[in-house]
Amino acid sequence: MEASGRQIVELIPRLRRYARALTGNVDQAEDLVQDCVERAWGRLHLWQRGSNMQAWLFTIMHNLHVNSRRRASNRPDVVTMPDWEIGGGVQPIQEHVVEFHSVIAALYRLPLEQREVLLLVGLEGFAYREVAEVLGLPIGTVMSRLARGRERLREMTEGPAESEMKRSS
Amino acid sequence: MSEPIDGKLLADLHAYVDNQLDPAQRSAIEERLAADPTLARMAAAYAKQNAALHAVFDPVLGAPVPSALKRPPAPRWPRRLQQAAAAALLLAIGAAGGWWSGQYAQNATSARGVAERAAVAYTTFAPEVRHPVEVAAAQQDHLIAWLSKRLGTPVKAPVLTSVGFNLVGGRLLPDTATPAAQFMYEDKQGRRLTLYVRIDGQRAEKTAFRWTTLSRVEVCYWIDGPVAYAVAGELSREEMQPVARMIYQQVDG
Numbered sequence: 001m002e003a004s005g006r007q008i009v010e011l012i013p014r015l016r017r018y019a020r021a022l023t024g025n026v027d028q029a030e031d032l033v034q035d036c037v038e039r040a041w042g043r044l045h046l047w048q049r050g051s052n053m054q055a056w057l058f059t060i061m062h063n064l065h066v067n068s069r070r071r072a073s074n075r076p077d078v079v080t081m082p083d084w085e086i087g088g089g090v091q092p093i094q095e096h097v098v099e100f101h102s103v104i105a106a107l108y109r110l111p112l113e114q115r116e117v118l119l120l121v122g123l124e125g126f127a128y129r130e131v132a133e134v135l136g137l138p139i140g141t142v143m144s145r146l147a148r149g150r151e152r153l154r155e156m157t158e159g160p161a162e163s164e165m166k167r168s169s
Numbered sequence: 170m171s172e173p174i175d176g177k178l179l180a181d182l183h184a185y186v187d188n189q190l191d192p193a194q195r196s197a198i199e200e201r202l203a204a205d206p207t208l209a210r211m212a213a214a215y216a217k218q219n220a221a222l223h224a225v226f227d228p229v230l231g232a233p234v235p236s237a238l239k240r241p242p243a244p245r246w247p248r249r250l251q252q253a254a255a256a257a258l259l260l261a262i263g264a265a266g267g268w269w270s271g272q273y274a275q276n277a278t279s280a281r282g283v284a285e286r287a288a289v290a291y292t293t294f295a296p297e298v299r300h301p302v303e304v305a306a307a308q309q310d311h312l313i314a315w316l317s318k319r320l321g322t323p324v325k326a327p328v329l330t331s332v333g334f335n336l337v338g339g340r341l342l343p344d345t346a347t348p349a350a351q352f353m354y355e356d357k358q359g360r361r362l363t364l365y366v367r368i369d370g371q372r373a374e375k376t377a378f379r380w381t382t383l384s385r386v387e388v389c390y391w392i393d394g395p396v397a398y399a400v401a402g403e404l405s406r407e408e409m410q411p412v413a414r415m416i417y418q419q420v421d422g
Contacts, residue, residue, distance in 0.1 A: 009239050017229040021222065034238065041241040103221035121187055122219040123226055128189065143180055150183070154214040 007053045008040050014054070014124065015061060021119050022065060024108050032068070036061040058124070058134045062116065069112070099157075106156035114149030117142055174208070182208060186215040255293045257384065280376055280397060282345075284390040287365035287399030288383040290342055290351050295361040295403075302338030302353050312339050316350040320368050322395070326352045327364065327419040332411045334362065346370065362402030362409070364416060368395055378413060380406060389413040393421065 015036060019029035039060055040047075047056055107115060120126045120134060128146075132139040174182070178201070184190045185198045202209045294301055304312040309326065317323045319341055326336055334354035342349045342365075349367040369392075376392045387409055390399035398420065400413045 005241070009234070012234045012238055013230045013232070016232065016234075017226050020229050021226045037238045038242055044241075099217065100221040100224050103218055104225050107222075118218070119222065121183075122215075123222040125187075128184070128187075143183070146183055147179055150215050150218060151211075153218055154211070157218075158214065 004044055004047060004049070004053065005041075008037065008044070008057065011054060011057055012037060015057060018058065018119060018124055019061065019065075021107075021123055022116060032061060032065055035064050039064070052130070052133075055126075055130050055133050058120070058126075059136075062134055102157045103153065106153050109156065110149055110152060114145050114152070117145040118149045118153070121146055178208075182212055183215065186212055186219065254296075254384070255289055280379065280390055280392050281381070283365065283367055283392075283397040283399045284379070284381050284388040284401075285383065286342075286344060286349065286367070287351075287363065287390065287401045288386045288388050290349075290365055291363045291386055291388075291401035292384070294340070294351065294353065295363060301361070303340035305338040306336040308338075309336065316341060319348050320350055320366070321347060322368055324350055324366055325420065327416045329354055329412060329415055332415050333357065334412060337361070360402070360404065362400060362404065362412065365399040365401065367397045369397055370395060378417075391417070396420075 012033070016029065016033050019032045019036075020026070023029045023032065036057065040057055043060075047053065107118070110118070116135065117131060120131045121128070126134065128142055129139055131137075132142045135142065181190065181194060181198050185195065185202075190198065202212055304315065306312075306326075313325060316339060326339065329335070333356045335356070337353040337355050339350060339352040342351055344367050347368050349365060352364040352366070353361060354363070355361045372392065372395050374392060375394065378389055378391050381388050381390070385403055386401050387404060387406055388399055388401045389406075389409055390397065392398075398416065400409060400416060402409060402412075
């Protein structure tokens with residue numbers, strides 16, 4: 001297999017993590033990953049050697065997700081809370097569970113445009129200019145969505161966090 | 170809330186949380202954080218958000234990747250490759266069966282000739298994403314009436330749902346004396362097979378199922394009086410057998 005093909009394979013786990021976080025729904029995420037990877041294989045000849053494969057793949061996924069949301073816009077969203085043991089993985093340490101849970105619950109109350117920036121930056125570790133490239137936005141828009149998203153998330157989660165501090169332990 | 174934070178400072182605050190600052194910028198923002206509890210609370214909250222995302226979603230990274238995703242999907246070749254495959258098959262048949270020699274004329278009307286035609290037609294049209302058929306299954310009545318008229322005898326599209334294949338549609342193809350018909354079927358995984366039907370006039374014999382493999386295409390063919398049938402697909406013989414039997418039962422008599 002060519003180096004570019006190997007790069008796709010190596011990035012599939014990342015695409016799956018992002019899809020799961022973005023949709024909050026296991027089935028939807030798997031469909032999205034499958035469509036994205038299939039399309040990437042089919043269009044590999046269009047990928048420019050030496051350019052950023054990671055950004056290219058996430059761009060494909062972003063476009064597919066936007067299109068599927070548009071098609072489904074007259075149907076209600078099905079968001080299922082992610083399992084704590086997704087993929088049989090690590091269980092968060094007990095005292096953090098409540099905090100994490102409130103962050104994730106709030107995440108799905110954010111508008112999609114803020115959620116995707118938050119995830120690309122905070123979960124996938126993209127540089128801000130890469131996020132701008134993936135989403136096809138000016139970097140200023142990326143920064144303002146990030147700032148608004150994080151601040152809203154903080155407002156939604158700090159209530160319980162503060163009351164927890166008053167609680168005797 | 171304290172006084173509003175200017176855009177530059179806010180951008181630096183986020184970049185600090187996301188580890189996107191160089192060391193000099195980093196120590197500058199750390200000084201601001203030490204002096205401003207509001208900023209420090211924001212930075213701590215944002216860092217906690219990132220930590221929560223990783224704690225919840227990182228386990229997905231460890232899930233096994235389905236092997237189907239790890240390689241290019243097989244049947245959907247780019248058009249150029251698809252044409253090359255059909256041409257290569259024609260050449261292979263030519264070399265083996267004397268495509269360019271006088272044998273061709275004899276071969277063409279034989280049962281074996283039908284198998285070769287069917288394999289070439291399969292290789293040409295089965296990988297088509299947008300135009301696998303001329304007339305889709307949705308207009309099945311029209312398809313059957315049209316093909317029956319052009320072949321000069323009633324034809325039918327067998328129903329293969331019980332063996333997992335649904336009709337995609339069909340097309341008319343050129344052949345030696347009369348045109349031939351190709352019906353295309355697809356299963357749930359998108360695997361396709363075709364039924365090739367040709368009328369060979371005054372013949373009366375019947376043959377049993379015969380099998381041949383041309384390139385990677387498995388073909389099961391038989392003659393039933395004036396009609397020659399060939400089922401072609403990139404499936405194993407074991408997978409094709411029930412399909413061929415089902416077709417035989419439906420077209421017989």
